[in-house]
Amino acid sequence: MKSFILGMLTLFVVAVLASSAGIWLGVYNVAADVPHWEITRMTLEVARERSIAVRSGDLKLPSLDDPELVRAGVLEFHETCRVCHGAPGHPREEFARGMYPLPPSLSSGDVQDELKSEEVYWIVKNGLKMSGMPAFSAFDDERDILGAVAFVKRMKDMQPEEYGGLLEKSRGTRPEGP
């Protein structure tokens, strides 16, 4: 038992020294134009999924069906989220194409098929470390955040005509559009 503990301890010390040496020698490439190793990508993905699920588990959102909230959400989405994520009929801005990870389209994929509204709310409010996804709580009010979530959850497979129509209608409800 004693030699087992000693063996584990030695292994641990060697692992810590080896990874410290790797970091110091610059083995890890932080360049945004070089993808993660597969093992790093998988580890980060699981860490992100679990972190969001655990932290949003107790959240209780008000109803996201209020049409006024959705209208405010379309405008918020068009003004702030579209530049990175793109929108139906609108590609991402050029700078966003150089981001890593690439901001995903929000009209399909995980957001529509896997993430609950509470999880989307948590992401928008708190942002995601080391990804470029901002924490909107730093500059947006609660209603804008809820509006963005309400709209995003209605965006599944939305076509450019529908998006354009919703945007026009929402702009009509306030004096100056974005």
Ligand code: HEC
């Ligand atoms: C400056 C660029 C930027 C802006 C602006 C931005 N995002 Fe993001 N967002 C990202 C990036 C990059 C990711 C990917 C993060 C990752 O994969 O870890 C992301 C991820 C997300 C995700 C998780 C997607 C998934 O599939 O897991 C959601 C939901 C999201 N953003 C919603 C929004 C909403 C809503 C807005 C506007 C209120 C917004 N984002 C504005 C860059 C941005």
